[in-house]
Amino acid sequence: MAPKVVIIGNGISGITCARHIRKLSNYDITVISAESKYFFSRTALMYIYMGHMKEEHTRPYENFFWKQNRINLLQERVVTIHPPENYILLESGEQIRYDYLVLATGSRSNKFGWPGQDLKGVQGLYSLQDLETMEQYTSGIKRATVVGGGLIGIETVEMLLSRNIRVHFLVREKSFWNLVMPPDESEMINKLIYHHQVDLRLDTESKEIKSDETGRVRAIITSKEDTIDCSFVALTVGVSPNIDFVKNSGIQTDRGIIVDDYLQTNFKNIFAIGDCAQFKTPLPGRKPIEQVWYTGKIQGETAARNIVGLQTAYKPGHWFNSAKFFDLEYQTYGLVASQKDESDDWFWWQDRKGERGLRLVWEKNTKIFKGLNAMGIRISHEVCNEWLHDNATIDKVVKELTKANFDPEFFKGYEKEFRRSFEVTHQYITV
């Protein structure tokens, strides 16, 4: 009989794992999720709220796909895991035996113990259920507050604005996302937020959330003792591994489920992937917990290969990521820190209107290209990756910039202008 694989979680990691096990083997595969029967793209939640798409549009595979590929879907909640006996217990009381178990349970929104954080109309934004309650509690309201200046935070701001809701945005940092982005990029986004008439309050945190007589949020008090009246509060202060039910199972956990380079936990037949996994020894330049779409994909595929016996270590390659802030697209490749490293040099170019920007980073001594940030510009992943992989020099990158242009046809080029201002400041490089 084919080995039985049970995957808990039907997000991008769990589903990628299931698909690759199916490609590589005849194993019996079951994917369990309490959130939804069918896999949907979590990154698209905001577009459902904004009316760009419906929930069914966010499903990357048609419903028949799962049966066709013999992947069993089960909408259930897992209560406990019993590693020595190799079974899990469902909320319904049913036990499911497994030969391999994959934990792909994702994240949940952080809450830091603020008074009032559990009131009606106060929530994070991570799941379909969150979207449903957000729909309910923002219907017809006039004001909302978003606490926390990360990617989910700014997306939530954009969502609320799409419903003509006045948004107050509390950001702990002195400039939006400046722990990740250099000051120029961060400032571009600050301006954008103001431009959209958001009441952006930098260097401000939440102190207390006030309730009305029905137990619903009425106002929020900031760390600067300002009171903001609002009927909805989104807490978007990051996410943490969703692993409460794993904690007493004997599977080793810390902030996340501890895994080695093969995504294996302390039990040989149990793997953890995606947002919930924490690497025992993180790869150089990478975090122990990676909460990014494509790392989930690569981890899913890596675990699948290990489960079918093709031993494969997790090697995600060069860092990259992207996001969209209102209408401004952002892409990053390689390593661009928020503050310049002693041993590095960097150059930032911005067009006159302040709509596009490009930063290149390189090592001072060797002139080796280390990474770039592109704002309002699309850059080819493949070309950048080649540069990073081949240790290309900054001269070569500046010279070949056009090769990496991924903007649509007829878009105004920026390379000439970039080169001109680059040469003025860095004459010593381009001879």
Add this chain to the structure above:
Amino acid sequence: MQTDINLSIASHTRTSSLNIKMKIGLALVFLSLLLLFLALFNQIQHPALLIIFFIATIAGSLLYTNGLYANTTAGIKNNGVMFKSISNRGAIAWVLGVALTALYILLYWYPELLGLHDNANTGLIGFFDPVSKLLNGHPASQWFVYGVLYTLTIILLGIKFIYKYRHNAYQVKRTISVMFFQLIIAFLIPEILGGLNMPYNDFKNMWPLNYYFFYDWHIDQLLGSGGFGMFVLVWGILSVVLISPVLTYFYGKRWYCSWVCGCGGLAETAGDSFRHLSSKKISAWRIERVLIYSVLFFAALMTGLVIYQYFTKQSQVLFLDSFKVREWYGFYIGAAFSGVIGVGFYPILGSRVWCRFGCPMAAILGIQQKFFSRFRITTNGSQCISCGNCTTYCEMGIDVRWYAQRGQDIVRSSCVGCGVCSAVCPRGVLKLENGPQKTKKLEGPILYQDGQFKIVE
């Protein structure tokens, strides 16, 4: 636990926020519709009212567009698309669909109800007589009225489209192109030619979309019109055998379907609000392949019979009668499919039903695009987050995401190269490109691992 989540967000319809410009704009457009309605029932026939019709339509539409977009930032404008009655198959969409369908039925089969008469036009057609006389010296026909309204729609909703996509140079240029081809090449030049007693000819309308090109009466008319007729004949044949294959080789079928074609022009402008309604199911793709190649076969067979008959004077080949086949094609494909279903069902089935399931021209260009063209949509490494915007807004029902999330190029015969998938992508993943055929990434899946792009399995 079986919590079936019903995200019926669409039922919480947002209170729409029409500003004053939009309200006045809509009022003016309704006024012009009222004038058409009155004309239809023969209540008004006056050039002054016709001028008012044009002014109200143009001013109303421009004012509405301005009110809609003036205070917005440049960028994607899809907020609320899935909530609005008109774009979410609501009551307004059905009313519009029925009205458009009725209009097409009248145009094709009951033009006399629109006021077409041999001696003197009345009704809607009579209302437009003055413009027709001005352009070509003759009273209007139902097709003249249709041409005027069609062109007006492409121009005005084209302006709206340009305003909506003003941040995207590809969309702006492409839309200016379809507006130009409709106004000048498809409408004005043919009308003026008609006025000069030369054969009416739309120079961009190619066989087999222009299915009557090889009809005996058309060939005879061209041969009987001296040098100009000969030019049209040679141009028509060259378009099919040389110009179109060459352009399609270099740029894909988009050079025609979303830059030049009138059907495409209407779909891209008037149909923009309905592009997401196309079905993305694999079953729809299957139907598409059967239907479009059947129509192509039908068109080729009919043309073959017509040409055979032209030279041999024999209308009967085996069990097929040339005249009957022609009649069937005109009725089922020329009128019912391309007109009634193609445009009438915009608000229900999406804007490219004819182009996707029926157009024989699109079928030929599609085969070329797939096998003999430099065009493809490339995907940007592993940046895709599978959100689904590209697939949702593909008017041709292509599941763009399916390719993008694997890092595979999109090489599909149906792609008209409108570029909207690339525009709506929030992660900068899609790019319409022309390049050497052998660089098309047709193999998948391409995985990003170990610092290299490589093909696994």
